Amino acid sequence: MSQDVFVAHTVESAPAAARSTMEATRKKFGYIPEPVARMAASPEVLKGFLTVNAVFEQSTLPPLDREVLILTIATRNGCHVCVAMHSAVLAGLQASPDLIEDLRARRPLQDARLEALRVFAHAVMDSLGAVGDKEMRAFLEAGYTPQNALEVVLGIGTYTISTFANRMTDAALDPALRDFAWEEEAA
Template identity: 60%
Template sequence: MTITASPSHSTSPDPTAFPAHTVDSAPAAARPALRATGDRLGYLPSAVARMATSPQTLDGFLKLSGIFESTTLPQLDREVLILTIATRNDCHVCVAMHTAKLTAMGADPGLIEALRAQQPLTDSRLEALRAFTLEVLATAGAVTEPGLQAFLAQGYTGRNALEVVLGIGTYTLSTFANRLTGAPVDEQLMAFAPQ
């Protein structure tokens, strides 16, 4: 599947506006987060390095991401939601990163390919999550009653529905920031990058 930037997306932002910060060059308030991210991953992702231009944006994303990881949605479900948002928002960095994460988790390659191609999933529960996520996005939260009931019929709860909103907010922030800053896919993730 080929993911291409929409015509309004600038792939070459002014590099002085969004530099790829190092721990030393970043604003002081962003340095602890950059150091911790680099230590945890073994490298500093370019998306994080560029987001550090605004320490508050970086801090907000990292905190929200941690909170989303603590929800009652299972890890596979969270990754399905994230990759759904990443492909919808055309964020090549998030597509690569979360394809890599799903692959490391041992997720079904067919599931990953369907998510990357923005196609329905064969797993009815995960498809209900994907469809609900897309409806929440399309309606700005004004989901139809049938849309909500289809989600709940797969064993999800009202709590899960609100956790979907949290995931959407978290990964809308990162996908928009990555597109705005023109963050490239890191070498470590190149094998998972959209073609």
């Protein structure tokens, strides 16, 4: 049904308020990713996601940690587009194939610090932010800061927009990401 409701807009077919954002995205990537083309149905959602994502990218969490957080959210929310895209980003960051595969399979991570981040992210989502003392202490003892804890909330908010919008619009995987395709395992 979503394929019938949400079309993949071009710059020309998109609402006027989304066109400059789409053009900037095309300039950055060389093409307009399917999720952006579909999210353009709401210029506010498209601009909101891209704006908050730019803020998240400026957080004090290192790039590898941000990507671990994003992939944790994407697998939890079942967003095949985000899992593929951020698996590719992790590969570009020279992350170990084991780390990428463990994240995609929702397995504990071998790196204790990154595992603390993954566990903390789930604790934040499970508790709707009301993280217990034990979980907070474990996160901080792994070398993270109170600022990082709040940045995890920022990342969750950012990628909840993306994963939910991608699922709602039934965004297809762009050909450039096919090597990183992911299917959610049946429970």
